[in-house]
Amino acid sequence: AQTVTQSQPEMSVQEAETVTLSCTYDTSENNYYLFWYKQPPSRQMILVIRQEAYKQQNATENRFSVNFQKAAKSFSLKISDSQLGDTAMYFCAFVFSGTYKYIFGTGTRLKVLA
Amino acid sequence: DAGVIQSPRHEVTEMGQEVTLRCKPISGHNSLFWYRQTMMRGLELLIYFNNNVPIDDSGMPEDRFSAKMPNASFSTLKIQPSEPRDSAVYFCASSLKGMPEAFFGQGTRLTVV
Numbered sequence: 001a002q003t004v005t006q007s008q009p010e011m012s013v014q015e016a017e018t019v020t021l022s023c024t025y026d027t028s029e030n031n032y033y034l035f036w037y038k039q040p041p042s043r044q045m046i047l048v049i050r051q052e053a054y055k056q057q058n059a060t061e062n063r064f065s066v067n068f069q070k071a072a073k074s075f076s077l078k079i080s081d082s083q084l085g086d087t088a089m090y091f092c093a094f095v096f097s098g099t100y101k102y103i104f105g106t107g108t109r110l111k112v113l114a
Numbered sequence: 115d116a117g118v119i120q121s122p123r124h125e126v127t128e129m130g131q132e133v134t135l136r137c138k139p140i141s142g143h144n145s146l147f148w149y150r151q152t153m154m155r156g157l158e159l160l161i162y163f164n165n166n167v168p169i170d171d172s173g174m175p176e177d178r179f180s181a182k183m184p185n186a187s188f189s190t191l192k193i194q195p196s197e198p199r200d201s202a203v204y205f206c207a208s209s210l211k212g213m214p215e216a217f218f219g220q221g222t223r224l225t226v227v
Contacts, residue, residue: 033214043203045218091157095214100145100170102216104157 002027004092006105013082014113020067021077021108023092031097034068036077039107040088048090051075082112116140118219120206126225132194135222137206138187147216148181148191149205157205163189164211196226 004025013019025034036048051059051068058066063080075094079086092105119138127133139146148160161171166183174181178197183189193200203223207216 035215037218042220043223044220045205045207047215047217050215097214100147100162100164100209101159102157106156 002029002094002103004094004103004105006090006092006108008108009106010109010111012111012113013079015082015084017082018078018080019082019110021079021090021092021110023075023077023105025073025075025092025094025103027073027094027096029096032094033097034066034075035093035095035102036064036066036075037091037093037104038086038088039091040085045091049077079110084112084114086110087112118206118208118217120204120219120222122222123220124223124225126227127196129197129226130195131226132192133196133200133224133226135191135204135206135224137189137191137219139189139206139208140210140217141187142210143208143217144186144211145209145216146183146189147205147207147209148189149207149218151203151205151221160191160204193224196224198226200224201226 032053034051038046038048049061065078067076089107091107093102095102121136146163150158160173161181163183181191203221205221207218209216
């Protein structure tokens with residue numbers, strides 16, 4: 001069965017510092033996409049970053065970047081220069097190419113401290 | 115673009131009442147999803163529509179749940195009769211054919227008392 005594991009239920013980071021959220025997954029498929037979604041207190045699920053499994057280059061979106069290790073099935077999210085607005089639940093997810101079923105992790109609650 | 119729009123944002127109802135949640139997907143998106151989020155089970159896919167047709171409703175918990183998509187710009191999720199264990203946040207999401215990203219609405223927090 002395909003699974004996504006986020007082993008850090010809660011984390012905190014000082015404003016302006018860097019934090020890394022961990023995600024591992026288990027699949028025997030080769031073609032898939034990986035995502036990080038952010039859920040702030042407003043509740044909306046916001047797409048932060050996406051990574052295609054066939055790409056070796058790690059995705060980057062401004063202060064957000066990933067460390068994708070396909071062989072290790074690891075997909076961590078690094079947030080640089082953390083801001084108070086980054087306080088949220090972060091969900092790791094993947095979906096197989098050509099399908100629609102997202103597999104979500106249980107989330108990591110990140111708190112950015114002033 | 116306004117994004118995925120859900121209504122209402124909050125709903126409190128009494129056990130046994132009918133509840134209808136509404137969703138307007140992003141214009142041009144042809145896939146629509148309903149998810150339920152609870153502390154115990156996380157995010158669960160309830161039903162998936164493609165081009166207004168229900169493709170996979172295996173996640174719908176019981177016959178009390180039903181979903182429709184009468185056109186490309188509107189979908190409903192109905193619970194009849196509602197029960198306290200249905201209390202959760204219900205999300206609608208949409209995506210464009212060929213693109214893997216799903217875009218979520220703000221969710222409806224349902225409380226059944």
